[in-house]
Amino acid sequence: MKNDEVRLMLAIVAVWAALAAVYALVPSLGMPGYVRVWGGGAVVFLLLAAVLTLSGRRGDGGEAPRS
């Protein structure tokens, strides 16, 4: 389950990065703002995935989630 959370975040990263790449590589779409926002979002969610991974390593053992 712990890895599920990281995987879900990485799935989000993959979609956002792919859409950023599409807008960056297809100039006829003419939407540089989409590259910035989807690309920025991919970076944010990648950072969150990294934070999740690191925080999971720090805690050893733990209680069941509350909800």
Next chain:
Amino acid sequence: MDTIPHDAPIMAGSGLTARIRTLPRPDKALLNLLFGAALLALVLGLADGLLTALARAGALTFFPDDAYRLLTVHGVSVFFYWLYLIQAALLLALAAAENSRGLALRPAAWAGAALMLAGFAVSEWISYTGTPLLYDGSPELAVDDPRSVGFFALGYLLLSAGLTASAVSGIATLLQPRRRGEAEEFGAVGFALFAWAGFLIVSAIAATNAFLPGLLWSLGAGPFPADHGTEWHILFHNLHYLPLMATVLVWYVLTRHLTGVTSIHGARLSKIVFAAYLVFVPPTSLYHMFLEPNLSEGVRVVGSLLSLFVSVPTLAAFAIIVSSLEASARAHGATGVFGWIRGLPWGNPAMANMGWAVVNMMVGLTFAFVLIQGELAPMLSDTFFVPGYFHLFAVGVLTQTFLAALMVLLPALNGGHLWRPALLARMPALVTAGLLLFAAAGIAAGTMGVPRRVFDVGYGGMAPAAWPVLMALVGIGASLFAAALSVSVYGVVRTLLSGRKLSAMELPAVDWKAGQNRIGAAPAWTGPASIAALVAAMYVFTIAAFQLIQSLPVAVIGGGHGH
């Protein structure tokens, strides 16, 4: 028999309120400040919205600049400051409750509040005194007034910076139990809060992308932001999902608080659904380009197909909540098709607001699907169809859900109880009645061509005879829902200001928590049946809209500004 037997004990209070009650004093002060500011924004927006609706109905007359100022303050106050101040406050409150020990990175949370309040002050001041730019702050409306463009952009940029700081504090707070080694993973709510906080940061990036060029231009440090409309669409697309994700998250929290029920499908599926919100955000953005007249047919087709996914996460979360509630109620003996619904604690204003929010969502989604279809979007997006349907979301779904959360959190935060709960529990039905009248008349007016953002639609006596009648009904509906919503808001504000002066009092709740071995003995069909009904309604109203529009002598080649 079509009710639920009262073998289910009434809960004495949930873990949520107990955890809110024990938050550190500085956190309570911060949350009270943010909740109060959010309510102030709602009051301002509500007042200006009512005046706007009455003007559209022909009951009041304003000079054009004053009318657009009202519309600007209404949109800025409600769509930005009410919805985002309350989201920041709810994120911090629920994250602190998950942590059980209050907020982490408290200075960041306070800095975020200071930035958002500064943005609120700047935005309100420039909206009241500068060129009215409407809530999207289009620089094209003030090419000769860079000062208004600059300060308007500054307000939203401060809000964005504040949201980011608040979200960072929320993320740090959610991670604390893991860092202390007290938890290995998030619960469904914890994961949703974590993802939502990330989405708040991304939306702040989108807002910066949209409004920083305007600020730079006003300072003489950049070119005129000619692409503002496109950049606004990106931000606006994010803002479709963000409050809806927050709403569904609040439904999860309140369902557990009011009934003791958590998802019978497990936390894993809930986490997948909340992640799906973020997965679907970028691919579904294409439909905002339907208003571009030069858009290729291929992109239009792909956009239409992808737009069908726009509400998948919301409907999936809805199905999880409803099926969990129904299955748990049936495990406790609920019988009849709707007996489990009658068994919900409707006397609790939080339940009433959440329940009617669901009704508004189902109606609103039906017409949202009509609007986003490639052939209809260019014809309807500049008409009163848009405000007609989106108030079902903005007021009926979002505002009522967030008020429901406040009705639970504020008494726990300040130690008192909710002001006149029996009266407040009756308001959501009235709000919904007003909204349905407003929406029905507004959507009909829109399909008949009544433009949005145009206050005098008489066109020198040339307008169709039905237009003023429909707009009068819009005004009546708006007056009804504004009056009922004002009572709800007054009750919440009284609760916030009264604190401990109102003695503690238990509100109705039920405990339908049931072991897995009791779940599933009787089928729970309401969730799937509701979604099937929604799809059927969507088809019916799409066909009706096509037939009505095709019967009108109009031709549309595309528009410019979108929503």
